[in-house]
Amino acid sequence: MEFLSLPFVALMSVTFVLYYALQRRRWQHALLLLASAVFAGYYHMAYLAIAALITAFTYWMGRRIHAAINTPLATIRLWLAIGGLIMLWLAARYWAPLFPLGISFYTFQAIAYLADIYWEEDPEDDFTDFSIYMLLFMKFLSGPIERAESLLPQLKKAHTFDYRQVTTGLKVVAWGCFLKLVIADRIGPALDLVLNDVRGATGMQLLMATLLYPIQLYADFAGYTCMALGLGRMLGFRLQPNFDRPFCATSTGELWRRWHMSLSFWVRDYVFMPLNASLRGRKRWGTYASLITTFVAIGVWHGAGWTFALYGLFQGIVIIGETIMGPWREKIYQLPGQTAGRTLMMIRTYLLFALSLLFFRLSTIGDVAYTYAHLADGLQTSAKELRLGLTDHEWIVVGIAIVLMLTLEWLQARYQLGEKLERLPAALRWIVYLAIVGIIFWFGSFGVENFIYIQF
DSSP: OTSHHHHHHHHHHHHHHHHHHHOSSSHHHHHHHHHHHHHHHOHHHHHHHHHHHHHHHHHHHHHHHHHTTSSSEEEEEEEHHHHHHHHHHHHHIIIIOOOOTHHHHHHHOOOHHHHHTTTTOOOOOOHHHHHHHHOGGGGGTOOOOOEEEEEHGGGOOOOOOOOOHHHHHHHHHHHHHHIIIIIIIHHHHHHHHHOOOOGSSSSHHHHHHHHHHHHHHHHHHHHHHHHHHHHHHHHTTTOOOOOOOOGOSSHHHHHHHHHSHHHHHHIIIIHHHHHHHHHHGGGGHHHHHHHHHHHHHHHHHHEEEEEEEOOOHHHHHHHHHHHHHHHHHHHHHHOOOOHHHHHHHHHHHHHHHHHHHHHHHHHHHHHHHHHHHHTTOOOOOOOHHHHHTTOHHHHHHHHHHHHHHHHHHHHHHHHHHHHHHSOOHHHHHHHHHHHHHHHHHHHOOSSSOOOOOOOO
């Protein structure tokens, strides 16, 4: 059940109306659990069954770990539980004929929950609340990966209708629709045309696709995240943000603090920091080994095959290089001036990220190597070839939409654009709202395109 589908609109509408009609917390939670079960089971009942099994197992093991806290038995139970979750995920990811959607994200939540209990957090007593924490439908497919201490306290009271929260949520959903429909789905087919057959494309087409793919991936995933956050806000929940203007990052390390933040912070807290602590005797070499291991793990999480492992390795090597070159790098980029130097650092970071994403997007190492070798070929490519199957009108729409996306994100970060919009007279606000909706319906590419991260 995709967000951009009539069945989901029907599910969300019914849930929204009944949710605020039911004033008691228990009734609201029963409704949320039912809606989440319908959402997960709509794809395949096996998805719901596996998610329910992992939820029950995690809840039970959390209580068992807490019962033996500060004893060797707690450590044994923790590693048995984490090992079981990882083995189930690996079996589903690489060997099962049916990959349960969302399993990576709620498995990460389960591991974080168990680790936090081992680190002496209290386990959740209410199984219904815990099930909602694990299965809440707006974050089920692609996150964000919620921490227990963030979401579970929000489940301890009934939520009443709040006009401002609902309208804020709707605006965030609309922004997500803009990113997905006007940018990601508009350029997606053109990039697929090149990246699905790199050996049949010209050098300039490969270069354009390489440079534009990070935009498509960001608009697609950030679009999903905005919809998830907005839908959660409409029901009274504040989910964790996943993106913070990643293309303004001046280093790859900073980019990962701004890109897929719930995953980045998860691997930082539950993979990198424990591993780095265990290797602290190796000093900087232990840190480098921890970084490489962490980013290779991120790559392998995205999929089987050497391309994903090399994607993570690429990121890890770049961050280590930035760490080693840190002081000199800053001085070099300050030579042309602070503003120009910062701009150059942002461009460099974007280009390295775009090159690394070829390992993420292409299916074989040979295709990646071919693309790298031919990026500068064919500078005489005709304008027709550069269109990649899109019309001039479509490229104009995409270009304006990308500039609008970057400009509005900058204004929001600098001037809190959303709050300023709310202070405008009602007539002006509604003109803006209707204009946004009109742009989405007029220029959006409506079809059957799935979200890219649904496969993970």
